[in-house]
Amino acid sequence: MTTPETIEALRAELVELLGERGVSADPKTRERASVDEATMSPILSEQLPLGLADLVAYPANAEQIAAVVAAATRHRVPVTARGKGTGNYGQGIPLQGGLVLDTTRARAIVEVGDGVITAEAGASMVQLERAHPQFLTLFKKPTIRYSDETDRDKSGPSFPSGHVISDCDSTCGFSTRAQK
Numbered sequence: 071m072t073t074p075e076t077i078e079a080l081r082a083e084l085v086e087l088l089g090e091r092g093v094s095a096d097p098k099t100r101e102r103a104s105v106d107e108a109t110m111s112p113i114l115s116e117q118l119p120l121g122l123a124d125l126v127a128y129p130a131n132a133e134q135i136a137a138v139v140a141a142a143t144r145h146r147v148p149v150t151a152r153g154k155g156t157g158n159y160g161q162g163i164p165l166q167g168g169l170v171l172d173t174t175r176a177r178a179i180v181e182v183g184d185g186v187i188t189a190e191a192g193a194s195m196v197q198l199e200r201a202h203p204q205f206l207t208l209f210k211k212p213t214i215r216y217s218d219e220t221d222r223d224k225s226g227p228s229f230p231s232g233h234v235i236s237d238c239d240s241t242c243g244f245s246t247r248a249q250k
Contacts, residue, residue, distance in 0.1 A: 072146070084127050104162075123170040127169055127170070148168030150170050
């Protein structure tokens with residue numbers, strides 16, 4: 071069990087590591103960092119207990135992320151990693167309190183190589199796309215073909231207005247490695 075003394079000791083260590091602006095114990099900040107879009111689902115809303123982070127850390131690079139996790143581990147404080155909070159299955163909810171590790175400030179594109187892109191955890195899709203790797207297709211828009219009742223039974227994903235026509239595979243074009 072995490073005690074207030076343990077949380078304060080971790081907070082002090084994280085302030086040394088990240089500075090005052092890199093750590094927050096503010097109640098409103100903790101509340102915002104303790105939810106994701108799971109509330110969109112009435113089923114998940116009923117089943118998931120809402121946790122509340124004791125602290126939120128904002129490391130700015132991969133080395134700081136590693137140091138924050140090491141500090142939390144030393145203090146035996148649970149860590150919940152999160153990005154923008156757009157997940158909708160409760161992954162970003164700190165069910166046992168502890169530390170929320172917000173990765174959104176760690177945004178560097180480290181390397182664009184032959185069929186590989188290496189980026190820090192907070193790098194956005196827009197940043198990855200702007201890195202211009204030829205093999206990476208992040209924003210592939212499917213085409214909607216309007217149909218009538220006679221072809222609504224054809225295979226493929228559909229919307230009320232028609233079928234998706236695209237060469238997307240199961241990842242809908244999201245890839246981090248070139249296809250061979």
